[in-house]
Amino acid sequence: MKTTNLKHLLITALVFVFFWAADFEIFCQGTGGSFKPAPVPTYGNWKSYSKKNGLPADKAYCVRIDGNRVWVGTSAGLALFENGTWKTYTVDDGLAHNHVISIDVSELSGDLWIGTMGGVSQLSAGKFVTYTQFNSGLANDVIYSIVCDGKDIWAATGGGASHYDTYTREWEIYTERNAPMHEPWTYGVCASEEKVYIAAWGGGVIEQDKKTKRFRDHVDPDGEMEIDLFPDDGVVHDITTAVSYADDILWVATYFGLSRYDGTRWKGFFDHDSGLASNFINNLRAIGPVVFLCTDKGLSSFNGESWVTYKKDENGTSGKVIYRKGDDITENTAPTAIAHNFVIGVDVKGDDIWVATSKGVSHGTKIK
Amino acid sequence: MKTRLFILSAFSLVLILFPETYGQDQKQNYGRTPDEMVPFGRFQKAYVNFFDTPQEFTGAGREKPAPTNLKTIKIGVLGPFEGSPLVPQGRQMLQGTMLALEEANKKGGYHGIPFEILVHNDVGLWGAAANEVVKMNDAGAWAFLGTIDDINSHVALRVALKLEIPMINTSDPDPTFTETRIPWMIRCMSDDRQSCYALVNYVYEQKGYKRVAVIRANNRYGRVGTAEFKDGAERIGHPTILEVRFDDGETNFKTQLERIKTLSPDAVLIWGNATESALILNQMREMGMNQPAFASDRVVSPEFLRIAGKNAEGIITTCQYNPDADIPELKAFQQNYRKRFNQEPDVFAAHAYDGMNITIEAIKKAGLNRALIRDVLTDMKTFQGYQGITGKIIFDASWNDIGDIWQAEVKNGKFVFFPTAFK
Numbered sequence: 001m002k003t004t005n006l007k008h009l010l011i012t013a014l015v016f017v018f019f020w021a022a023d024f025e026i027f028c029q030g031t032g033g034s035f036k037p038a039p040v041p042t043y044g045n046w047k048s049y050s051k052k053n054g055l056p057a058d059k060a061y062c063v064r065i066d067g068n069r070v071w072v073g074t075s076a077g078l079a080l081f082e083n084g085t086w087k088t089y090t091v092d093d094g095l096a097h098n099h100v101i102s103i104d105v106s107e108l109s110g111d112l113w114i115g116t117m118g119g120v121s122q123l124s125a126g127k128f129v130t131y132t133q134f135n136s137g138l139a140n141d142v143i144y145s146i147v148c149d150g151k152d153i154w155a156a157t158g159g160g161a162s163h164y165d166t167y168t169r170e171w172e173i174y175t176e177r178n179a180p181m182h183e184p185w186t187y188g189v190c191a192s193e194e195k196v197y198i199a200a201w202g203g204g205v206i207e208q209d210k211k212t213k214r215f216r217d218h219v220d221p222d223g224e225m226e227i228d229l230f231p232d233d234g235v236v237h238d239i240t241t242a243v244s245y246a247d248d249i250l251w252v253a254t255y256f257g258l259s260r261y262d263g264t265r266w267k268g269f270f271d272h273d274s275g276l277a278s279n280f281i282n283n284l285r286a287i288g289p290v291v292f293l294c295t296d297k298g299l300s301s302f303n304g305e306s307w308v309t310y311k312k313d314e315n316g317t318s319g320k321v322i323y324r325k326g327d328d329i330t331e332n333t334a335p336t337a338i339a340h341n342f343v344i345g346v347d348v349k350g351d352d353i354w355v356a357t358s359k360g361v362s363h364g365t366k367i368k
Numbered sequence: 369m370k371t372r373l374f375i376l377s378a379f380s381l382v383l384i385l386f387p388e389t390y391g392q393d394q395k396q397n398y399g400r401t402p403d404e405m406v407p408f409g410r411f412q413k414a415y416v417n418f419f420d421t422p423q424e425f426t427g428a429g430r431e432k433p434a435p436t437n438l439k440t441i442k443i444g445v446l447g448p449f450e451g452s453p454l455v456p457q458g459r460q461m462l463q464g465t466m467l468a469l470e471e472a473n474k475k476g477g478y479h480g481i482p483f484e485i486l487v488h489n490d491v492g493l494w495g496a497a498a499n500e501v502v503k504m505n506d507a508g509a510w511a512f513l514g515t516i517d518d519i520n521s522h523v524a525l526r527v528a529l530k531l532e533i534p535m536i537n538t539s540d541p542d543p544t545f546t547e548t549r550i551p552w553m554i555r556c557m558s559d560d561r562q563s564c565y566a567l568v569n570y571v572y573e574q575k576g577y578k579r580v581a582v583i584r585a586n587n588r589y590g591r592v593g594t595a596e597f598k599d600g601a602e603r604i605g606h607p608t609i610l611e612v613r614f615d616d617g618e619t620n621f622k623t624q625l626e627r628i629k630t631l632s633p634d635a636v637l638i639w640g641n642a643t644e645s646a647l648i649l650n651q652m653r654e655m656g657m658n659q660p661a662f663a664s665d666r667v668v669s670p671e672f673l674r675i676a677g678k679n680a681e682g683i684i685t686t687c688q689y690n691p692d693a694d695i696p697e698l699k700a701f702q703q704n705y706r707k708r709f710n711q712e713p714d715v716f717a718a719h720a721y722d723g724m725n726i727t728i729e730a731i732k733k734a735g736l737n738r739a740l741i742r743d744v745l746t747d748m749k750t751f752q753g754y755q756g757i758t759g760k761i762i763f764d765a766s767w768n769d770i771g772d773i774w775q776a777e778v779k780n781g782k783f784v785f786f787p788t789a790f791k
Contacts, residue, residue, distance in 0.1 A: 058428065061530075099502070101530060117502045117530075133493050140495035142502060142527055158523040159495025175494070183588065184494065185522060201526065202544065224407045225547035226398045227414035237418070239548055255549040256418050270416060280423060280549065296426045342427035358427035 037303040038289045042321060043310070043353045043364035048339035050360035054086030055079055060356035062283075062345035064103040064112075070354055071112060072361050073100030073345070078114060078121075079361075094128030096121045097141075106148040109166070113153055115143025120155055131164075137171020138162050139184065145199075145242065149191035154198075156186040161198050161206075174198070179206055180217040188242035188253070188283075197250055199240035205252055205261075218261070228256065231268035235259045246286035249304070253281035258293060260304065275307025275324030276300050287348045294343035299355055310364075312337035338362040399543070399561045400770050402790075405568070405603045418549065419766045422748060425551040429532060429739035440484035441477065441736070443469070443727055444504035445720075446514030446524055447539070451491040453616060453641060454516050456671075457716045461539050462487065463709050464720030465513055467701070470708075472728045478736075483728060486512075490520040501527040510731055511536060511741055513723050516716065518542035518588050528552045534730070534742045538723035539716050541665070541688070542592050546768040554745050554767040556726060556756065557719045560664070562773045563686040564596035566788040567637070567662055570684065570775065572606050574789060575660070577634035579609045583624055583648060585640035586613035593664055594639045609633055614644060621648050622655070629657050638663045646675035653679045660684070668715065668776055668783055680778040689715040689758050690774045690785040698757040715758075722756035 049055045057076035064071045070081040077090040078100045089095050097118025104113050112123040119132035119141045132141050140159030147154045153164040160175035175184035181203040188199030198206040204219035220238050222229035228236050237256035244251050252259040257279045258269040271279050278297035285292050293300040298311035307324040319337025323330040338355050345356035351366040397406055398419050408414065445465050448458035465485060473482045486509055488500040497520035504512050511534040515521050521540040525548060528535040535553040537545060543561040546553070571577050580601065584590035590613065598608050609631055612624035625648070628636060636652065636659050638645045645667045652661065663685045673680055691702070691713075701721055705713040713721075726745070733750065734740035744750050746767055754761040762771040773790075776783040 097502070099531070117527075118499075133499075140493075140498055140523075142495070142498040142530075144526075144530075157495060158498040158526055159493070173494075183519060183522070185526065187526065201522065222407070222414075225544055226417065226419050227407060228416045228418070229408055229412060229414050231415045236416075255423070257416070268415075272416075296424075340428055358429070 037305050040290050040301050040303045040306050040308045041366050042308055042368035044321070044334055044336060044367040046319070046334075046336035046338055046362050046364045048360045048362040049081070049086070050339065054081075055360060056086075056088040056090070058359050060344065060358075060361040061099070061101040062103050063347050063354040063356040063361055064105055065347045065349040065352060065354060066105045066112070070347075070363075071103050071105075072354075072356060073103050073114070073116075075099050078103075089123075089128075094121070094130070096128075096130040096132065102143055102146045104146050104148045106153075106166075108148070108150060111148075113146050113148055115146040115155060117142050119143070120146065120153075133159075136162075137164065137173055139173045139175065144187045145189045147189050147191055149196065152191075154189040154191065154196060156189040156198060158185050158187075158201075160184040161186040161189060163196075174206075174208075176203075179208075179215045181206055182238075188240065190243045190245050190250075192245040192250075195245075197243045197245060199243045199252065201240065202238050203240075204235045204238045205240055205243060205250070218266075228268065231257075231270070231273075232266055234266050235261075236268040236270075241281060242283045244284050244286040244291065246291075247289045249286065249289075249291075251284055251286050251291045253284045253293065255280050257281075258284075258302075260291075269302075275302065275309055275322065275329075277309045277311065282342075282344045283346070285346050285348070290348075292346045292348060292353075294346055294355075296342050298341045299338060299343045299346065310334075310338055312339070312341050336364075338364070398766075399764065399768070400565065400790075401561075402565065402569075402600075405565065405600045407599070407603075409603075419547070419764065422746060422765045422767065423549045423551045425739065425742060425746075427532065427739070430737065430743070432737055432739070434736035438481055438736070440482055441731065442484050442486050442504075442507060442509045443724070443731075444486045444488055444501070444507075444509040444512030444514070446488045446490050446497060446500055446504070446512055446520070448491050448516055448520075449487065449489045451489070452517070453643075457516055457539070457714070460711075460714045460717040461513075461516065461720040463705070463711070464538075464713065464717035465724040467705055467708055467717075468721045468724035468728065471704075472725075478728075478731060488512075488514075490515045490517065490524070495523050496520070497524040498527045500524070501531065501533070505531045505533055509533065510736060510738060511727050513538055513720065513727065516540055518545060518592065521545050522548075525550055525553055532738055532742075534727075534738060534745055536723045536727050536745070538719040542588070543596060543768075544592060546766040549766075551746060552742055554726075554751075554763065556723050556751075556754075556761050556769050557715075557758070558688045558769050558771060558773045560593040561596045562770060562790075563665060563688075564594070564600055566686050566773055566775060566790040567597055568600035568604065569790040570788065571635060571637075571662060572601065572604060575635070577660070578606050579631070579634045580606070580637055581610040581612075581628045581631060581633040581635075582608050582637045582639065583612050583614065583621070583628065584638075585644065586615050590639050594637070597637065608637075614640065614648070616641065616644065618644060619647055621651050625651055625655055625657065629655060633659055635660045635662060637661075638667070640664070640666065642667050642669040642672040643675060646672045646680070649676050649679050649683065665715065670712075673778070673781060673783075680781070682778060684775060684777045685783075686788070687715060687774045687776045687783075687785060689718045691718075692785050693759060695755075695757060695759070697755075701757045718758050719756075722754075722758050722761070725756070726751055726754060726761075 102115030140157035339360035342358035
């Protein structure tokens with residue numbers, strides 16, 4: 001009798017330990033793959049640039065840090081910030097179109113790949129080469145997102161996603177005819193070591209395995225446009241606007257909230273249940289464990305556990321920094337702020353952050 | 369006791385005489401969805417409802433001064449004007465906008481400056497609509513109207529957000545068009561969600577049919593257009609028994625119809641363009657399929673009546689326009705349209721006329737600033753309840769028109785319009 005009891009006790013203890021360990025594992029994965037994620041840095045000392053001090057236009061769509069240089073896509077050309085001064089490139093210099101809405105730098109060649117509203121421009125050795133629907137395999141001339149992935153260039157357009165192999169100079173186009181998209185509209189693209197992820201408007205996220213070339217789609221399981229039934233069952237909405245992959249996490253932006261995918265589980269975040277500044281996310285960029293979210297109500301950053309949001313005071317130049325972890329919220333005032341709360345693009349390198357907004361571009365540095 | 373009774377009676381009288389005093393607090397489901405058709409409504413409350421409130425635009429731009437020395441005030445019109453089966457509809461849409469614009473110019477335009485239409489064809493290489501909106505922007509358009517095909521509307525809409533140019537849709541019934549949360553568009557025409565709810569109500573509730581088969585165009589118009597019908601039917605306990613598809617341009621539908629015939633449905637829903645729908649109806653009758661037929665609004669056209677002939681009798685559709693409505697401005701519009709274009713205006717012309725009038729009025733109210741024009745178009749006040757020639761326009765929080773929709777039945781070779789029971 002005593003032996004049986006002891007057996008039961010041991011089995012119960014083993015089962016308890018097993019489930020406790022499993023829960024612990026789930027918890028770890030759910031917060032970014034490590035028990036304590038790296039802290040979200042705080043940026044400050046903002047300095048903004050607009051048409052008044054060197055930018056060709058107030059409206060900045062995108063920004064990319066390239067060593068000591070910073071490239072900014074505006075509604076009136078491509079701006080380069082170098083050694084404290086601005087230089088502008090326009091169609092007169094060979095740029096495909098003056099509305100520059102996406103930029104990436106090739107780590108292989110150092111070339112700049114520029115997505116405009118009139119095709120792609122490649123800035124190589126000081127010269128622009130232009131690709132359009134008429135002279136290349138671009139699916140459409142409005143390039144919402146462009147990504148350099150080694151020798152491969154990916155461009156997301158409203159007519160499909162285009163892939164360009166810079167070694168073979170061959171183009172491929174992916175639409176609803178050869179990929180599991182509902183429609184050919186693509187608005188964001190990013191790459192990991194093994195996969196390419198495409199934000200497909202109305203089709204959630206499409207991923208392509210680089211080796212097998214096979215596709216897989218991730219859609220909102222409830223299948224309804226007007227609701228999200230469960231926040232953690234998949235991407236929060238099928239209308240996706242941007243994707244970014246880093247630290248084994250895929251982040252997905254929508255105009256309805258944020259989604260995070262660790263390869264196994266999805267988790268949704270909304271402005272009412274997290275530190276996200278707004279559900280309307282124009283763009284995002286993941287750098288290491290932190291994702292930076294360009295919303296229409298400020299810039300949010302998040303590491304899976306803690307949030308830091310930057311906002312500009314509506315009537316002034318000062319700003320505020322809002323920290324949130326769980327239900328704990330702290331709001332600090334800051335002497336400087338981002339140029340505008342309608343944030344469209346962001347890039348971070350080392351201690352520097354650049355933010356493209358509706359009313360100029362801002363440079364901040366890490367302060368904590 | 370008498371005092372209490374008096375107070376109670378007075379209170380009841382107030383409620384009866386002024387129902388809006390309590391009616392305003394009654395929350396309407398998104399898209400006027402009937403309670404029994406709310407997605408998952410019987411089982412699970414949604415974690416988030418996305419369209420309870422309109423999406424605001426928080427970007428810069430309202431401070432931009434109006435330009436001077438303009439010779440014309442440009443408004444774009446994007447549509448299928450060449451190289452598409454939708455050209456006849458596109459032409460009607462364009463003509464509707466032209467008539468409104470010409471009338472505005474006769475009244476002095478914008479402070480004496482005439483309005484001008486920039487015509488852009490949405491048919492072309494992949495995503496042509498996107499490139500055309502960029503061209504409109506480069507040409508200085510203050511807003512644009514368009515388009516009919518839902519693929520092109522979506523593509524254009526995304527550029528509208530990026531370029532921050534107001535988009536007024538008058539002809540695309542795709543429910544998902546306004547379910548994008550882009551705060552730069554409005555649609556002043558009822559969508560297929562409203563059509564489908566009206567049809568579900570009529571087919572199942574009023575007529576009492578239980579087993580309905582669907583034959584639809586094998587494209588986005590057919591897929592998205594019938595989605596709410598199928599969902600609605602299923603949610604009230606009558607899932608559609610079969611769905612078969614056809615391609616645009618197809619002329620022989622016997623394979624699909626044989627499958628439907630085998631199941632002996634109570635009724636058949638046809639969803640496609642006028643020509644294919646008419647051919648399907650003809651072949652149904654030839655095959656001895658005498659089931660009642662229902663169809664999408666695209667069959668409300670002379671082309672359908674011509675091809676279907678006697679077989680058209682009794683077919684019932686929805687329609688976002690009642691040409692026989694007792695609206696004095698509608699009669700004047702019809703008269704002027706016939707005089708100007710020597711043609712009877714259709715649903716595309718009528719809504720385009722309303723859409724252009726709204727656009728012109730918004731520009732006049734806001735001035736030459738796109739963000740301010742957007743504000744006026746989307747403020748849910750200025751144009752809420754706008755009395756157009758197509759009826760009263762009621763915007764929901766996604767800026768979709770959820771105003772009244774009609775049904776039409778072919779009687780003696782003509783479409784006879786009547787209000788839907790779905791309210």
